[in-house]
Amino acid sequence: MKKLINNPSDIVNQMIDGLIASSPTLLARVADSQIVIRKNLAINKVAIISGGGSGHEPAHAGFVGQGMLTAAVCGQVFTSPTPDQIFNAIKAADSGQGVFLVIKNYSGDIMNFEMAKDMAEMEGIKVDSCIVDDDIAVENSTYTQGKRGVAGTILVHKILGAASEQGASLAEIKQLSAKIIPNIKxxxxxxxxxxxxxxxxxxFVLAEDEIEYGVGIHGEPGYRREKLQSSKFLAQELISKLKAAFPFQKNEQYAVLINGLGATPLMEQYVFANDVLRQLETENLNVVFTKVGNYMTAIDMAGVSLTLMKIVDNDWLEKLNYSVTTLAW
Structure with missing residues (x-):
């Protein structure tokens, strides 16, 4: 194992230290915690909090800032943060208008975030939440019942963060989350x-000429292994699965997020992006928003994920394009 680290057991704390030290005007660390919070908190606006196990950088702390997340709770690598950590983040982020939690669909995350929500409500803090389950690869897998929450979570952060910045109430943000999540896959x-x-x-180990479709962001099993294929073939395979899940209708508007899993160079991601966008043209879809890069990684996993979001309401597109001040968007 070749890693640019000091002590493996202290990697999360040292990562947070480096994140804060390199972004002192943007981010702060809640004392004695693994919580990254906006340096200048929004006043009288709903706080948006997310988090989970570390190892998915830049998620989640890279999306803390004006117009997106108020705070991110960083658990140990691939391990949910504790209820106490999440509770402390809620208390630190609340400005009186309530706190909204964006939770990925993993058993540990759901249990711990829900416990923290109960703790906060006992202290009079208004809290609501949503669960993101955008991964269509498998229905049930390691760590979860139902579909996993993966890179589509970042689009939820973006849209709900914009809504908060524009003054939406806790109830309005809850309603918006319920509309957008079923349209993200x-x-x-x-x-x-x-x-x-x-x-x-x-x-897990794949042979030099082997790939696996549908692997989760913690290395959970996918749905098929086969020999390495071209970028164009992989684009067709993934789009065929997404087409069946939506399904596509002519002239619908879609946002596209192509996400590197940690060790795939941007050069290759853009090759894949070209193949994806050309394939979507043949499906007679209107791609109105595109992002390419590393957003929800799996440490050093090589691979990519493809997220499509059906734009049912033009307000969603406006919120995807809303200006933010974060490290990673």
């Missing part, structure tokens, strides 16, 4: 496994 393909620093070896 993701599927990925892996070329190699992820190496958790404290474990020291990949969670």
């Amino acid at each position: 993701t599927i990925g393909v892996a070329f190699s496994g992820a190496t958790v620093p404290e474990v020291g070896k990949p969670g």
Whole structure:
């Protein structure tokens, strides 16, 4: 294992230290915690909080800032933050208008965020939440019942963050989340496994000429292994799964998020983006928003995921384009 680290057991704390030290005007750390928070909190606006296990950088702390997340709670690598950590983030972020939690659909995350929500409500803080389950690869897998929450979570952060910045109430943000999440779907393909620093070896191993469709962001099993295929073939495979899940209708508007899983160069991501966008043209869809890059990674996993969001309301597109001040958007 070759890693640019000091002590594997201290990697999350040192990562947060480096994040804060390199962004002192934008971010702060809640004392004695693994919580990253906006340096200048919005007044009289709903706070948006997300988080989960570390190892998915830039998610979630890279999306903390004006117009997106108020705070992010960083658990240990691939491990949910504790209820106490999440509760402390809620208290630190609340400005009196309530707190909205964006939770990825993993058993540990749901349990701990819901416990923190109950703790906060006992102290009189208004809290609501949504659960993101955008991964269509498999219905049930390791860590979860139902579909997993993956890169589409970032689009939820973006839209709800814009809504908060524009003055939406807690109830309005809840209603918006319920509308957008069913219209966000993701599927990925892996070329190699992820190496958790404290474990020291990949969670799974693929042969040099082998890929796996539908692998989760913690290395959970996908739906098929086969020999390595071209970018164009992979685009067709993933789009075919997304087409069946929506399904597509001529002239519908879509947002596209192409997400690197950690070790896939941007050069290759843009090759894949070209193939995806050309394929979507043949489906007679209108792509009105595109992002390419590393947004929800799996440490050093090689691979990509493809997220499509059906734009049912033009206000969603306006919110995707809303100006933000964060490290990673």
